[in-house]
Structures are given as C-alpha cells and as structure tokens.
Amino acid sequence: MNEEKKSGQIFDLPTLRRLFTFVKPYQKQFYTLVTLILVSAALSPLSPLLFRYTIDNQIASGDYNGLAKMLAVMVGLLFFQAIIQFIHTYLAGWLGQNIIRDIRVQLYEKILSLRLKFFDQTPIGRLVTRTVSDVETLSDVFSDGMAAVAGDILQLVLIIGVMFYTDWRLSLISLATVPFMLISTYIFKEKIKDSFNEVRTAVSNLNAFVQEHITGMNIVQIFSAEKIELDKFQKINTVHRDAHIRSIWYYSVYYPVADVIAAAATGLIVWYGAREILHNDITFGTVTAFIMFTNLFFRPIRMLADRFNTLQMGIVSTDRILKLLDSDDYTVNNGTYAPTQLRGEVSFKNVWFAYNEEEYVLRDISFDVKAGQTVAFVGATGAGKSSVINLLSRFYDINKGEIMVDGVEIHQYELGALRHNIGVVLQDVFLFSDTIHNNITLGNPDISRAQIIEAAQLVGAHDFIERLPGGYDYNVMERGATLSVGQRQLISFVRALVHDPKIIVLDEATSSVDTETEELIQNAIEKLMKGRTAIVIAHRLSTIQKANQIIVLDKGQIKEKGTHDELLEHDGFYANLYRMQYKEVVG
Template sequence: MLTAHVRTAHEEILHASYDPGIARRLVAFLAPYRRHVAFAFGLILVTALIEAAQPYLVKVAIDRYIAAGDLAGLAGVALLYLGLLLLEAAVGFGRTYLTTWIGQHAMHDLRERLFDRLQRLPVCFFDRQAVGRLVTRVTSDVEVLNDLFSSGVVAILSDAFMLLAIAATMIAIDWRLTLVTLAVTPLIFLVSLALRAPMRDSYRQIRRWVARMNAYLQEHVTGLEIVQLFRREAASEEGFAALNRGHKDAQLRSIRYYSLFYPLVEVLSALAIALVVWYGGGGILEGALTFGALVAFLQYAEKFFRPIRDLAEKYNLLQAAMASGERLIALLDEPLAPAGGPSRRLPEPRGEIVFEDVWFRYSPETWVLKGVSFRVPAGTRLALVGPTGSGKTTCASLLCRFYEPTRGRILLDGVDVRDYPDGILRERVGLVLQDFFLFSRSVAENVHLDAPSIDPARIDAALGALGAERFVAALPQGSDTPVGERGRSLSTGQKQLVAFARALAFDPPVLVLDEATSSVDSATEAVIDRALARLLAGRTAFVIAHRLSTIRRVDRILVLHHGEVREEGTHRELLAAGGLYARLHELQYADEAQPDRAAAPPSGRAHRDVGAGAR
C-alpha cells in the first residue's frame, strides 16, 4: 500500500535545531492566566525554600543540640522539621492543583485555536494534507503539550528554584565544599548538550510516525469495504506493519538515548557524593568542618542531584513537547483563506455570473483553465459539460472561491468575488457537492447546520418541497433521527434529498450543483429529478451535469475541453452542430440505452415465457 509511505513536504520541513521562538509562542497561551501563574510560581518558590531548609535543620540538630545533649532543643527542632513537612505537603497540593488547572485551560484554548484555524484554512491546504495527520495534531500533539504544561513545566521550575536555594544554602555553610560538590555539573551539562540534538530528532520521528499511522488507519477504516471487496486485507496489514515498525524503531532510538543519559548522570552524581565524603571527612579530621555540616552537605548533594538525575525523564518530555510544538506552530502559521475585500456597499443579489479570461493551475506545470470567458444572466440555468479533467469542477470551485484565479476574474452581480466579504459570498452562492456529506447528527441538524435563521418550519418546508417528507416521516424519530457517520443509515437517494433540502433551506440566489453520478432505482431517480427541478427553480444554477435529464432541463450548455470553452448553446443547438457535445451525448446515450437493450429479451421469447407461465 503506497499510502503507508506518503510524506508531505509540510510534514517534513521542521526546524533543524532548537528554536526558542517556539517556546515563546507556546508560553503565550499562559498569558490569560498570568495571575494564576504568578501564584503558582510563589508556591513553587515556597516549596524550594522548604526543601532547602530541611538539611539545615539536621545540621543545627547535630551540631547544636545532639553534641550538647540538649534533648529539649532537639525536640523543638524535630517539631519544626515535622511542621515543614506538613507545610510542604499542603503547598504541594495547592501547587499541583493550580498548575494542572492552568495547563488544562491553556490546552483548552490551544485546541479551540487549532480547530478555528482549521476551519478557516483554504481548500488547497487540505489537498496536500491527510486527515489523520491533522487529527494527530489536534489530539496527540496537544496532549503531549498538556503533559508539559500540567506537570513538566512545574517540575522543571520547581527543580530550578530548588537548585538555586540549595546552592545558596550550601555556599552559606561552606563555599569550598560547595565547589567540590558542584565540580561534576559541567560534565553533566556536556552530556546533556551532546545528547540534546539526537534526542530531539528521535522525538520528531516519533511524532511523524504517529501521524502517518493515524492517517493510514483513518483512510483504511473509511475504505474498509473496498479493502474487503478486493481482498486487500493482507496488503493493508503489510502497509500498517511497515508504519508500525517505523514507529517502534523511532521509539527504540529515543529509549537508547534515555538509557545512555540516565546512567551517566547517575554515575556523575555518585562521584559528587564521593567527593563530598572525601573532602568533608578530611575537613572534620582537620577541625575545619563540623559533623552536622557534612551530614547536611550529603543531604544537599542528594537533593541537588536528584532533579538532575530526573532531568532525563523531564528532558524526554521537553523534547517530545518541542517536536509537537513545532508541528502545532506550523499549523497555526498556515496562511488563512482570503477573507474577501473590506466591507462595502454591494448590489442587491440577482445571481449574474461572469467569467472574464480566467486562467488557473493547481501546479506550475499544467494549466487547468485557459482563458475561460462566459456570462450567465441572473436566473439562468447553465450546465457545464465535458470529459473528465476538462475543468468543470474547477470552474465551480473558483466561483465558490475555494481557489483564486491565476489570471482573470470572476464577477458576481458585477463585483469581483474576491471583493466580497467571505460571509456574504457564502450566503449568495450555495453548493451541493457530488459527495453528499452528512454529519453524524439528525436529519434536521444536517439541514439547518446550526444556522439560527432556519427554524423547524423552514426545515419541514424544504423537505416537503423536495418530496422528502415521506421517507423522513418513516424514520424512527422523524427529522430528529440521527443519520450516522457520513449518513450511513440513509440510502444514496435519501442523502441526496437531505443535501438538496439543506441548499433549499439556505435559499442562495446562486446554486452550484455538482450532480451525482451514483446509480439509483427508477422510483428514487424520479423523486430526485422532481426535487432537482424544484431546487433549481427561480435561481441562477451552475450545474456540473452528468445525466441527460438534467442537461435537457437547463437553459444553456457550456462544453469544456482541455480547460477551454469549445461550444456553447442549448441542447438542440449543440446536437445540431454535430460537435463535441453531440459526440458526448451519443456516447452517453448509448451507454444508458445499452443496459436496457441487454435486459429486454426478444419479443417472441417474452411471449413464450408469459404463455408458459399462463399454462
């Protein structure tokens, strides 16, 4: 399966090295909660001070009270130590709850920002992106950042404050022993620096493989019927196995770096403690250091190197978050679909469409439209006809402004569509796609799409006008019946009628219809034909036609071939001209008539069969 190995350029182009700009962009999501963040910092600072005070109390207890045999003073120090532990527990609870609260709210905002961005990206962006990869960004990548904001940042800041507090206390006790204790930290820094780049790259690879697996799963679950119909289960499993192996290998690479980093830090930490025992023991023998100070330094060394030893795990989380952050920032930086011109006085909607020397190409190599010019008067029904790849759907997409013309312009009621505010253009130009997409909601919700202007009466009127009320009434809950994912519980014809009702309820003056090519039974086709006639009545229609019945119903026909307008006229005029349209008509008519001739038996045999049956 080739899908398993597809990579988009957008997926692969990531920052080659650490970019502090990404961190700043991500931290910006904490800005609305700056007061909560400041309070959390205060709690983190209190925790660090408590941690730093505990070994010092041990020093005081040994040097001042145990050495002097003062049990009352020792009891006071013990109670103070216990009080600090209880205070640390209470502060830790508040710190953990508050930081988790901040992280959840920040990630809630990020998810909403990402979804809003996806809603407003141009169609061309989705042409080059797999759905599964985008889902990964909004779910898995955000979840990684959630872990960072909810716990990772707290741990890193807490450790940083604690390291500073411990270092300051150690210096106050004995600066020489402090230097001995910290002598190994440059080595730890060098180890971290050496492993940073490969660890970051390994997490990039993990996120990429996760995105590819999600895209592959989404595609193959959606197309499972095709996979089973053509017995491609083994090939699909092979494709998924390749992705799964890639993900496993990326995970193992990251584990190797983690497994290398942690023992190295552990060894260096043990070396530091050994140096403290050696140098501090010598200080005690020489009378330059008290026994309590040595015990305190050993505790400080353990507390100092514990967060550094844990840095391997935090570093893993940080690198995973940075890799996810790169992808999310790249998505947030994608240019939005053009929003249209500034608010201006627009003409009353009539529905006149003019294409003026329109050229368009999806890629630099090939022109899809070449100098297309035509005019559709208001209220006219125009059919676009032509072979596959002639540019019919592209014309419709340009009119709806899913893409911008490379050259030329398209006018709606005398105004360039690029000068329409996006919302007004969507109100004036409706679209019914060949793929009748329905959400996994009720019939009524699929008609009104949460538009406040469409009430239940308007929904019922739209369904009734199209003859859809009979099948809707037969549903278990009527128009409140859920239709399932992509309308799975409805037939093709029923989905088509719901899509028509949606367009009729919104009532745009211009309707773009990419007519379905799906085969339906005769009775359903008759209902759809009547619904289509009602839908097109009284409005400008821009129809990408596939059926002869629809072509005969329109006022004008435009024949496209290789991105150029070859013929224009009525059905009869174009047939009489004997050109490309006539040939297409002849081919389609022959294709549609052939099944009927094949199904009808010879007349004599038919009479014989009936007669035999009568006997």
C-alpha cells in the first residue's frame, strides 16, 4: 500500500510502543500530565453537584450565609480547575515540542548517514515532509492524544455514574439522544480521516513539486516553461485546497449536528424535569444539575472524534517516521582503521559495480596508483568515470572486487578517517547559504583563517574574495547564487585543499570555468599535487597531458592505459578522442 495513503489504526500497539519510546526522557513530565488530565476529569462532575446542592438547600431556604459559603467554594473550585488547565496546557505543549525536537534530531542524524543511493531513489520533498510535517503531527499526539482521550473517557464514565446515582430517570432521558451522537460522530470520524489522508498526500506532493522546481528554476526559465509549470502547480494546489475544503465541510456539518443533538437532550430534560417539578418528584436543583451534566457529557463526545483522528494521523506519521529511522540503506561503518596520515596509494582490483542490480556501470576494473602520482580518467559521458571516485570515497559500495588504499581494503577504514583524507572537487559545485569562511571550513573549528587565506592564495582565489563585501565573511546566498561559476569552483578547490587530504579528486573540476580561471587552477594543481595522489576526470584532454597514467573508459570497461604520448602512439580510443577534440591528426 502506498504509504502516502495508508490509514492508521488507533490501537496499533507495536507502533504505539515505539512511539512512546520517545517519551522516556520525559517520563516525569508525561505522568504529571496524565495525572492532571485525570484529576481534571474527576473534578468535572463536582460543579453540577454543587449547583444542585446550593439551589435545593441554600437558595430554596433563603440561607444567604450558606449561599455565600457555597459561592466561595464554587469560585475556589473554578480557580483550582483553571490552574490545573493552565499547567496541563503548558505542560502538554512543552512535552510535545521537546519530543518532536528529539525526533527531528534523530531523523536528521539518520538522513546524514544514508547512502547516496537512497537519495537517488527518494524525492527530497518527501524527506522534507517527514522531517517537518510528519514530526509536527506527533506534537498533537502527545498534547492532545492518548492522555486526553483517556481523560475524556474517564470524564464520561464519571458523569454517567454520578447521573445515575443522582436520578436514573433523568439519566435515561438525558442519554436518549446519545445513539444519534455516536452515529454522527463515527461518520464524521471516518469522513475526516479520509480527507486528512488526502490532505497529507497533497502536502507531500506540493513539497516535492516546489522543492524540485525551485531547484531547477534555471531550466524552467531557459526553456520558457513558466506557464506550463504554473499550470502543473495550480492543479496540485487545487487538489490540496479541495482536500482541505472537504475537511472544513465535514466540520461545518458535524458541529451543528452535534449541537442540535445536545440541545435536543437538554430540551428533553427541561420537558421531563419541569413536569416532575410540578408533581414535586424532582427538585429544581436536580434539573439544573442535569442540564449541566448534559453539556459536560456531550462535549467530550464531540472532542473524541477529533482526538481519534489526531491519533490516527499520528500513528500514520509515526509509521512513516519509523520506516525512515529503521532504514538500513546506510553506509556500514564497521571499520576501525583510522591512521593519522595516509601515503595515498590507491588500487582497484577486479571491481564490478551497478547502481541497479545487474546493470553494471563498471566491469572488472583494475588499476594501481602509487603515492604522489596523478592518474586521469577519460571517456564518453556514461563511461563510468565518476563512478570510480564515488566508490573510492564509499559513497556507494562495490558489488564485486576490492578497493585498497595504502594496501588496506577500504571497508576496514573508519569512514570519517577515509573521507577526511580524500579531497573532492566536483563539476557541479554546491555552496550553502553562508559565509565563504564557513563554506570552506564546513564548521570545522580546527581550520584557522590563516590556513584558509594561505590555501586561497595558492589557488588564486584570495584576490577576488577580498574584493567582495566582507571578504571571507561574505554570504554567498543559496547554492552560491551571487558568485560566478568560476568563483564557486575556486572556492570548492580551496575547501578541498584546506583539509590537507593525501588524495585529491578532480571531477571535471575545470570544465565549467573560463580560460583564465582554468590557468589559475592548473598552476595551483602543479604546486599542490606534490606529495599527494591525484585522480583527475576531465573532458579537456589538455588538462591531463602531464598525468603519470591515463585510463580510457568505455561502457564501464578499461580500453587503454598509458601516458599521453604512449596513448597517442598507440592510435586507439584516446587518440581518436584527442583528434575529435582538437580537429587535427596527431601522429
């Protein structure tokens, strides 16, 4: 069943047990909340009884002193109930917000540990819905859910008991309309549950659509597709609006119906009670108390429908959150080998890899790179070049074969230690909406401003950074929108180098920059690659002619290996690529 359309079961005990594991750090506050709810429910029948006693005794007999005392008691009870309600409301909100804060932290921590394969297959909007909307729903479960339902049910039981103890005839008259209330409440509960499911699905679709299209806004505008995308958005938004309106319609029908049924019960009490008063079989105070009892009785019944739907939505959200928390699609980090420094030797031995089962993008790949050497990968788009570096950093895990770094299989490394020693500069540079300084350090306090400036000067980025307002404290905005492609590329290069890795990976690192910026990077590469292993992927063959080894990939297989001159002399794949790029025959 599609998880976006699944309906929750209120008494889904396994899910409830998991849900209440989040309460453990706040058990004292939770049980205090439950106690307050139960005390409030237990006090609810007192007011009608006090009114009955006062009317039938103090007022009927003209006992003004006794009346003043009873009024003081009732005012005291009112203040006591108000204090309990205040503490209950605040504590329920406090508890709910603290729990959802903890759940959000757990969810985000889990998301950080997931493999890139998971993000390839899961819409980002859906993850946003899990982390924001679904978690927010759980706040209502704790503040307006199980404990509140228990309080309402206890209040109903106590009121019925007191009513029958007071007068069984008026009790039966009062409860005559209850079957109609229960039927209307059940119908409302089922209808509102369906509309809530539709709203939840529409919200998830909206999040996914908006996130995806804002991210890809340049494509939308390049192809003048604004009108088309607006029409798509309007259709999704209309579904969202209609689902909300249906839920509003159900509420607008149910509450007047419930009020009419409650009013009918009150009318029956007045009709029967007045007749019995005339015959001196029932006191005026008893009839007044039963009118109050009726209002107290029907209010929690009306509330129960909402509370049950809150619980159902909470169970669904909990189920979806738990599925994400329980996902095993993360990079296993069982390795313990964490050397302080690597030499930088890299070896692939008979490596096979597929993003999807059996659809291999790398087939029996084997090569060796000695420490301090530069190896370059060339080949057509889709040949498998980027897959090689994804496997080296364990962004994905291989299907068959072995990858060694310094003679140690990469799964034996502690993941953080492995990735700390591999600096990556990608073609599509991602910068966060933050300062240049923080985008370079990524929050690492061990990297000083002096180290950043030194790396930026070496790369050639220092001058343009200093010209920006605020220099290294300049906010680049989301995805570095205020910088040019070349400037973003230089910053990403500084970011990789300032962590002082022993292995540098350049994935099309110069393909998106102008000639002047590319020259800056090439000059920096020549200085910085000394003592480091470099793995370079590029379409511009001019950038890799000095590599110690060039590997030509085609359809996931190695076709040729050698230096630039050796491959040109061989006159194979590489030579053809070279001639195609430079439009000349090279002998």
